[in-house]
Amino acid sequence: MKTVWVLTLVLHCALSENSEVVDPGSPVVAVAGSDVVLPCSVRRSAGQSSLSAVDMNINWTRPDLGDALVHLYANHRDVNTRQIPQYRGRTAVFTEELQNGNVSLRLTDIKLLDEGDYKCRVDSKFWKDEVTINLRVEVIGERPVISVEKYDSNSEQFSLLCESKGWRPQPDLQLLNSKGENQTAGDPEIQRRADLFNVKRRFTVHKNHIDTFYCRATLGEHKEEKEIKPIVFYDLLPMPTGAKVAIGFAVAVIIVLILAGIVYFKYKERKEKEELKRVMRALGTPEEEQPDDSSVMTTLLNHLRNVPLLILRKRLRRLLKSRSGVVLCGKGLTEKSFAVLASALSSQNSKLTELDLSQNTLRNSEVKKLCEGLRSPNCKLQKLSLIDCSFTKETCADLASILSLKNSTLRELDLSKNDLWNSGVKELSEGLKSPDCKLERLGLSECRLTEESCADLASVLMVKNSPLRKLDLSENKLQDSGVKKLCDGLRSENCKLETLNLSDCRLTEESCADLASALMVKNSPLRKLDLSYNTLRDSGVKELCDGLRSENCKLETLKLSSCSITDEGCAELVTALRSNPSYLTELDLDMNPLGASGVEQLIELKDNPGYKLKKLR
Ligand SMILES: *[C@@H]1O[C@H](CO)[C@@H](O)[C@H](O)[C@H]1NC(C)=O
Ligand SMILES: *[C@@H]1O[C@H](CO)[C@@H](O)[C@H](O)[C@H]1NC(C)=O
Numbered sequence: 041m042k043t044v045w046v047l048t049l050v051l052h053c054a055l056s057e058n059s060e061v062v063d064p065g066s067p068v069v070a071v072a073g074s075d076v077v078l079p080c081s082v083r084r085s086a087g088q089s090s091l092s093a094v095d096m097n098i099n100w101t102r103p104d105l106g107d108a109l110v111h112l113y114a115n116h117r118d119v120n121t122r123q124i125p126q127y128r129g130r131t132a133v134f135t136e137e138l139q140n141g142n143v144s145l146r147l148t149d150i151k152l153l154d155e156g157d158y159k160c161r162v163d164s165k166f167w168k169d170e171v172t173i174n175l176r177v178e179v180i181g182e183r184p185v186i187s188v189e190k191y192d193s194n195s196e197q198f199s200l201l202c203e204s205k206g207w208r209p210q211p212d213l214q215l216l217n218s219k220g221e222n223q224t225a226g227d228p229e230i231q232r233r234a235d236l237f238n239v240k241r242r243f244t245v246h247k248n249h250i251d252t253f254y255c256r257a258t259l260g261e262h263k264e265e266k267e268i269k270p271i272v273f274y275d276l277l278p279m280p281t282g283a284k285v286a287i288g289f290a291v292a293v294i295i296v297l298i299l300a301g302i303v304y305f306k307y308k309e310r311k312e313k314e315e316l317k318r319v320m321r322a323l324g325t326p327e328e329e330q331p332d333d334s335s336v337m338t339t340l341l342n343h344l345r346n347v348p349l350l351i352l353r354k355r356l357r358r359l360l361k362s363r364s365g366v367v368l369c370g371k372g373l374t375e376k377s378f379a380v381l382a383s384a385l386s387s388q389n390s391k392l393t394e395l396d397l398s399q400n401t402l403r404n405s406e407v408k409k410l411c412e413g414l415r416s417p418n419c420k421l422q423k424l425s426l427i428d429c430s431f432t433k434e435t436c437a438d439l440a441s442i443l444s445l446k447n448s449t450l451r452e453l454d455l456s457k458n459d460l461w462n463s464g465v466k467e468l469s470e471g472l473k474s475p476d477c478k479l480e481r482l483g484l485s486e487c488r489l490t491e492e493s494c495a496d497l498a499s500v501l502m503v504k505n506s507p508l509r510k511l512d513l514s515e516n517k518l519q520d521s522g523v524k525k526l527c528d529g530l531r532s533e534n535c536k537l538e539t540l541n542l543s544d545c546r547l548t549e550e551s552c553a554d555l556a557s558a559l560m561v562k563n564s565p566l567r568k569l570d571l572s573y574n575t576l577r578d579s580g581v582k583e584l585c586d587g588l589r590s591e592n593c594k595l596e597t598l599k600l601s602s603c604s605i606t607d608e609g610c611a612e613l614v615t616a617l618r619s620n621p622s623y624l625t626e627l628d629l630d631m632n633p634l635g636a637s638g639v640e641q642l643i644e645l646k647d648n649p650g651y652k653l654k655k656l657r
């Protein structure tokens with residue numbers, strides 16, 4: 041008995057004097073939304089040899105919040121009943137690492153509130169020790185925005201504005217030209233809102249030195265940029281005097297002689313065509329590429345697609361509108377241009393059916409102007425492209441109100457490459473759920489969406505008589521949990537979605553099982569599915585094949601390029617396609633590590649007259 045007591049004491053002394061919690065020294069920096077490991081480990085003080093922490097209690101607290109509990113691991117398990125709510129479900133210790141003395145804390149989905157001090161306290165039977173670690177949280181805000189603020193016709197200078205919002209700490213904001221050289225800009229104007237920074241910088245450039253300019257926000261290793269290239273300022277070009285004389289002459293003739301009027305109209309038509317050709321020359325179209333009279337309008341429209349800043353003269357604008365019903369706008373439109381557009385949309389006999397405002401900066405005031413036009417009962421717009429317009433979740437509320445208008449004509453809306461975040465989609469889905477919404481195609485590629493948006497979009501798909509046929513969600517970090525939610529919508533009997541793009545959404549085999557279940561529902565409307573650039577692997581394809589084998593599945597196009605599929609997955613696909621009268625006509629397996637045997641089987645399948653497969657990559 042006595043020996044045991046002595047032994048314990050000796051052990052106690054040995055351990056208590058020689059063990060410690062290691063101080064990591066420097067603070068930990070993490071980006072909001074990401075995951076971080078707060079490092080903490082125990083070791084014997086003499087030397088680096090580690091010590092097992094399996095039997096120790098690990099107590100992570102926030103000393104700056106009155107030692108509130110972040111995570112407690114005691115008696116070999118997590119005891120988080122008294123954890124502060126802000127950390128619920130976001131903390132973990134690495135249980136397999138405890139034997140190496142690693143008592144680090146993993147914190148997921150970092151929030152701004154998480155910034156502060158963290159105390160790592162370790163208690164063993166014989167000793168206790170603690171260290172405090174500081175966590176700093178960085179916020180990568182909106183992509184910066186660059187816009188033409190004004191053009192001063194006296195000095196012939198453009199004033200450009202570069203702006204970044206919602207970063208923390210303050211990012212470095214730079215203006216660069218196409219060669220990547222720094223441009224001298226005014227001092228940054230800094231605004232603090234809540235704990236975030238909005239930074240603005242202006243610079244001016246002469247019209248003879250126009251180039252592509254980049255507005256770049258940098259914070260540590262994070263870099264976001266946006267470019268603009270103001271070029272054609274068509275208002276500045278004088279109207280040809282020939283035309284003026286001709287118009288004056290023609291007006292006089294009309295008054296006197298109707299016959300001469302006819303001559304005038306013929307003349308005007310020729311003049312219009314000349315004007316269009318002149319515009320093309322001004323846009324730099326080489327002489328030999330210039331079209332004949334009949335195709336001049338189509339060619340010009342194609343050209344205008346590539347012109348970054350275009351302020352067309354009123355007459356030309358009217359001409360383009362009346363002839364084509366399509367207006368393409370270059371980058372850098374001003375608020376005034378939006379007022380003009382709004383009036384064009386709401387004019388009594390507006391013919392405008394397609395509007396492409398991509399790559400313009402749409403701030404709230406501009407969107408409000410545009411929406412005035414869209415709200416008009418005269419508006420006939422069916423297709424609206426707002427790709428890469430730097431707009432935000434507030435704008436989504438305005439657009440949602442347009443979608444739910446009684447006489448809404450909008451069928452197609454592309455909002456790709458805008459930082460909508462989940463909150464933007466939440467606003468938008470309110471409009472999409474309206475019984476008056478007629479939208480058939482929705483583009484939300486690269487909009488920084490996650491699982492939360494999927495739940496909202498699923499609820500849109502479940503609405504009775506849902507008109508949505510095509511949905512593009514590519515390049516968003518939806519993950520398996522997002523697709524799981526989306527599939528709730530896809531399985532609904534009200535869902536009529538025919539085309540779904542989920543390429544590059546960080547999906548794995550788990551999503552395949554959910555998608556397969558959506559393909560198996562009775563009368564499944566899905567015809568095209570793009571799952572490219574996700575690490576589905578053979579196991580994922582196997583799951584997906586369960587769906588393909590179902591007689592309810594009418595899928596016609598399946599894209600699986602770059603999905604880490606090998607011969608095994610390929611064989612699985614082939615048997616699935618053989619076992620059931622498949623409707624699949626197009627299969628894309630590009631950029632997968634297929635061997636010769638897989639390719640052979642596919643080719644055999646394609647050549648089999650009983651199968652419909654026509655296109656195979
Ligand atoms: C503890 O283990 C985790 C997970 O393996 C690792 O990320 C971290 O760097 C380790 N920390 C220390 C201090 O060894
Ligand atoms: C955890 O640590 C805090 C402060 O260091 C202390 O108030 C609290 O009692 C500890 N909890 C346990 C279960 O050890």
Ligand SMILES: *[C@@H]1O[C@H](CO)[C@@H](O)[C@H](O)[C@H]1NC(C)=O
Binds near residue numbers: 214220221222
């Ligand atoms: C531009 O200036 C910033 C400082 O404002 C500097 O950090 C950066 O390296 C410069 N870049 C180039 C290409 O000169």
